[in-house]
Amino acid sequence: MKKLLFKLYDSVRNRFFHNAASRHLPENGDIKKIDEQIVLIKKHAVKLKKYPVSPFFTQKVMNLARTRQKEDVWVNLQIIPTPAVKFAFLTLLVIILFLFIPFNNYDNVQDTASPDPITILYNVDSLNYEIKSDDQALQFALVN
Amino acid sequence: MILNGQDENFDLIVAAKNGDQQALSTLIEKFSEPIHSFIYSIVGDWNIVEDLAQETFLRMISAIKDYEFRAPLKSWLFRIAVNLCRDHFRRKKVRSIVSFLTYDSNEEEISIVDDKQNPLRDLEKKETLHKIEQALKSLPEYLRLVFVLRDIQELTYEEIAKTLKWRPGTVKSRLFRARKEIAKYLIQQE
Numbered sequence: 492m493k494k495l496l497f498k499l500y501d502s503v504r505n506r507f508f509h510n511a512a513s514r515h516l517p518e519n520g521d522i523k524k525i526d527e528q529i530v531l532i533k534k535h536a537v538k539l540k541k542y543p544v545s546p547f548f549t550q551k552v553m554n555l556a557r558t559r560q561k562e563d564v565w566v567n568l569q570i571i572p573t574p575a576v577k578f579a580f581l582t583l584l585v586i587i588l589f590l591f592i593p594f595n596n597y598d599n600v601q602d603t604a605s606p607d608p609i610t611i612l613y614n615v616d617s618l619n620y621e622i623k624s625d626d627q628a629l630q631f632a633l634v635n
Numbered sequence: 636m637i638l639n640g641q642d643e644n645f646d647l648i649v650a651a652k653n654g655d656q657q658a659l660s661t662l663i664e665k666f667s668e669p670i671h672s673f674i675y676s677i678v679g680d681w682n683i684v685e686d687l688a689q690e691t692f693l694r695m696i697s698a699i700k701d702y703e704f705r706a707p708l709k710s711w712l713f714r715i716a717v718n719l720c721r722d723h724f725r726r727k728k729v730r731s732i733v734s735f736l737t738y739d740s741n742e743e744e745i746s747i748v749d750d751k752q753n754p755l756r757d758l759e760k761k762e763t764l765h766k767i768e769q770a771l772k773s774l775p776e777y778l779r780l781v782f783v784l785r786d787i788q789e790l791t792y793e794e795i796a797k798t799l800k801w802r803p804g805t806v807k808s809r810l811f812r813a814r815k816e817i818a819k820y821l822i823q824q825e
Contacts, residue, residue, distance in 0.1 A: 528818035532770075535763045536786040542672035545685065549663045552689055553656065556696045 644708050651699050659699070663692050666712055669788055673713060676783040677720045679772050687723060691716045706797040710790065713798045717780060724776065770820040778813035785810050 545551070622628050642648065644665070650658035670691055675684045694715050702711065771779055780799060784790045785806075795810075796803045 524822060525815060525818045528821050529814045531763065532767055532814065532817055532821070533786055536767055536782075537789065538764055539676055539767065539787045540669065540672050540789075542668050542675060542684075544667045544671050544688075548667055548685070548688070549660050552663055552692045552696075553660055555689065556659075556693055559693065559697075 642704060642707050645704075648699070648702065648704070648708055652702065659696055662695070662708070666709065667692070669709070670712060670716055673783060673788055674716055674720060676768075676771060676787055677717075677776075677779060678723060679768070683723065687716065687719050690719055694719075707794060710794045710798040713784065713788070713790070717798065721776075766821055766824060767817065769824075770817040773820055774813060774816055778809055778816060781806060781809045782813035782817065786814070 622631055644662065647658045647662055651662055667688065671684055671688045674687045674691075675681065678684065678687070691712060695712060702708070706714075771782065774782065781795060784795045784798060785792070790798065792803050792806050795801070795806045799806070801809075
């Protein structure tokens with residue numbers, strides 16, 4: 492019965508089939524009424540397909556698409572094929588950044604002892620320089 | 636299943652996939668009326684139809700390169716529109732909750748739908764159509780979707796199944812229910 496009804500409603504514009512199928516419907520008043528309404532709906536609903544679209548709609552969409560494309564960051568990464576690869580690439584970039592920050596932070600720079608002026612000028616660590624002989628003492632005196 | 640040459644817009648789609656702007660414009664031109672009409676039938680609000688239709692085509696443009704001809708382009712576009720309509724309903728629901736929480740009794744109630752501005756009223760003044768529209772609004776979303784796609788947009792059962800990701804049997808049973816509900820609504824209105 493359901494199959495028959497579907498065929499009936501789908502062939503509203505085929506009057507021959509519609510009349511033939513309608514004859515098989517039960518004579519029950521309520522069902523007949525619902526059936527008549529459905530046929531009426533089918534006939535009229537298609538008219539709702541019409542819609543007054545703005546004449547500039549296409550142009551508007553194309554302009555908007557161009558504007559969005561310029562703003563889209565991914566466009567600059569077009570060499571990377573799929574969104575998944577793009578995502579993986581960005582994640583890797585973030586991980587690398589996080590890994591390298593601790594090695595280049597301010598604390599590490601502070602820990603490095605800066606050489607005193609004598610070391611810089613004479614390439615000798617004056618505080619730790621041990622004089623073992625008279626020759627070394629003379630050399631030190633001459634240099635400094 | 637990949638359709639390949641079966642889609643009547645095959646050449647246009649291929650050109651659009653290769654970045655042909657003219658092909659994209661032609662596709663938009665071709666589908667703008669069914670998409671507008673579909674969105675209007677679902678959301679019933681003239682004020683936001685164009686925005687949602689616009690967004691549908693913008694998404695089409697950005698995703699056409701990944702389109703694989705698994706379903707006709709029309710079904711694919713309707714699928715995008717369905718998702719956008721659902722997002723709209725979700726946002727509307729949140730807004731209605733927020734406005735309920737911040738309700739000010741002194742504020743004048745403003746109707747979102749302005750019937751006077753609706754060009755469909757000027758275009759088609761037949762009472763039956765108006766009644767069908769009202770009956771549509773009374774349907775739950777899933778029944779409205781299937782009814783609009785079949786009886787207004789005239790998609791095949793297979794296309795509807797692909798668009799809504801339902802089984803063909805589900806499409807038929809829900810369509811039957813939707814038609815019956817609308818018929819009942821119309822009988823009650825008489």
